[in-house]
Amino acid sequence: MSLHQVARACKALHHTFVDRSSARVTLKDIARLAGVHPATASRALDPARGDMLTPETRDRVRRVAQEAGYQVNSFARSLRKNSSGMVGVVVADVANPFLPPILRGIEQIIRAEQKLLLIAETHDDGSTLLEIIDHFVARRVDAVILSAAHLGDEHAVASLAEKIPVVLAVRSVGSARFPTITHDDVLGGQLAAEHLVSLGHRDLAQLRGPMDVSSFRGREQGFAAVMSTTTALERFVDQSATAPTVEEGRRLAKAILDTPGRHPTAFFAHNDLMAVGALEALRDRGLTCPRDISIVGYNDAPLSNHVNPPLTTVRLPSLELGRRVATLALAVIAGSPTEPTIEKLPPELVIRQSTAAPSHP
Amino acid sequence: MSLHQVARACKALHHTFVDRSSARVTLKDIARLAGVHPATASRALDPARGDMLTPETRDRVRRVAQEAGYQVNSFARSLRKNSSGMVGVVVADVANPFLPPILRGIEQIIRAEQKLLLIAETHDDGSTLLEIIDHFVARRVDAVILSAAHLGDEHAVASLAEKIPVVLAVRSVGSARFPTITHDDVLGGQLAAEHLVSLGHRDLAQLRGPMDVSSFRGREQGFAAVMSTTTALERFVDQSATAPTVEEGRRLAKAILDTPGRHPTAFFAHNDLMAVGALEALRDRGLTCPRDISIVGYNDAPLSNHVNPPLTTVRLPSLELGRRVATLALAVIAGSPTEPTIEKLPPELVIRQSTAAPSHP
């Protein structure tokens, strides 16, 4: 018994257990059963082209297809149409709590369009991004929603955009050469700053997120802009976080608290996780929030209203952003002129208990 | 000028802006450039079949392909191979904080295999599940990782399994007819119960998650099993949550606290979000945790160590689960005999400050 034969026998055996033989019904079968030509069957099953046929023919074909449990072979269709019916989404990290609402918004729209979502993570790694882009291009994704862009990625995005429609979400690249929808982070930073200043704080510090990401940079600029128009002092902090995590927030806050002299009376953390890290740093130093230091977070992450103290934060319309970005992607796929617009969705300040007027000793 | 011509003109115009003409290099081109037959080129580019050729031929083809920037047309390949190189993942809700680590684990393994992940959400809705399954079948996903199963879904899963290899993650269906990897929720419930009992609690109540989901049911059983072997009393609570959310946790806790008479001294919430909801309910009633009531959560969700008080909870090896489940899926795809095993990963109790000995007045 040759090796070949053995292999075949195994296969046969396997099939007796799980028959995935998938003696699939093809369009030709339907056509035969309905007594028409495959081409006619194809048209009958295409909602857009169904009215090309006699209603009886069309309905007969549809009925037959229904009964036979026909499903198009999406490979064949894609091969012919050269489009996959999938939309690729690139995110930095699914675990980031601000993503799910965005993904959900995207999903709602995309699913309604009978398309499927392909999700991939870059972990903020440039070469992974390139790899993913390759995959998406190879898979002929109909469009890419990119929410993991760094400021330096313009070139990569441009070369992707040559091949596939691209929509930028949340994070923009340097220039506005691509259709983009982000949160209005400059405004967000302003809201945070104005809130703290209006409480009476005059010595403030930012706990900055990675500065090669447009959204953090926007927050920084908005915050700084307000500072420059008031008598308040923004304490310059040399470092920014390598990642917007609890650990990095703690590290940055510690660095500030370890600086000799008086410390600032308020922090603006570039996201809630970092704010929580700052909270930890305070606790470690025996300080309390907001009595000693007020903290404003960003994102209104789940549970950020349940930490101690509940965080004052900036809430982002993420579901809405997801929906818009998906709608935009769909429009671009449909071939509507790709205006390289950038749309910014306004955030909202949520005041809770991590901010208060500074205590004057 | 006919409508047709206008359309074409528009198209041409559009192309001058964004040339997606994608004059794609096909295998035939490569073959021609390398002076071989397409079949040979195909073999040269297939790592598994590369040694079938003369090294020179193979390398020449590869070089040419490289230089020409050749990429297989995945549709054509899939059509031929009748496999898509994608793995579908079905989850209940991406926003659920315990998912990201699992997804990440899955992604690590799947990406390493050059496959892509297709993610879809059911929102715990049965008909959505069916719809998604249809999509996945139509797209000829290589395997489905299903982590959104309800106990009653056995039939749907069986019919899916006829067409595509299925692996169950996190949640099992009633019987163990499919390869499954879950957390050991019975053990998790036990750990929670034992911890509370050993602290001296004798009057306890569960805040139960949806009982049509195996993982919540496991937690309940593990907890109840310990109760039955001790002198402690499990307060029977009629209701269970319709969804494992903060709101539902609060509702359930309120219902218990509103019952006349003494209240239990400890809650076991079936996940951290519900635990946080219970925390809120306590606060609303002027009670404090753990002085009046101890609470054990489940999942060790992000920030659950930062709520007030930090939650005692059950930590799950989710990343590991994701990795294993993906590995299992890969094995099943590769055709290894589909033993309908169920593997349970042990959780771990994390003691923080939401639990303490009951105060005896």
Add this chain to the structure above:
DNA sequence: CTGTCTTGTGCAATGCATTGCATCGCGATG
């Protein structure tokens, strides 16, 4: 030196839906 085996490569069929063009038939019009 012939026969057999091996190894490398070519041939052609295959998978399946889509779509531009051709055709057929029928009713309408001159």
Add this chain to the structure above:
DNA sequence: CATCGCGATGCAATGCATTGCACAAGACAG
């Protein structure tokens, strides 16, 4: 009655990679 037109449907090419089989040339044994 011949012709034109139009609507419905059939025909066949197309998209591209994969793979079983066949064939050829070279190696080696008898």
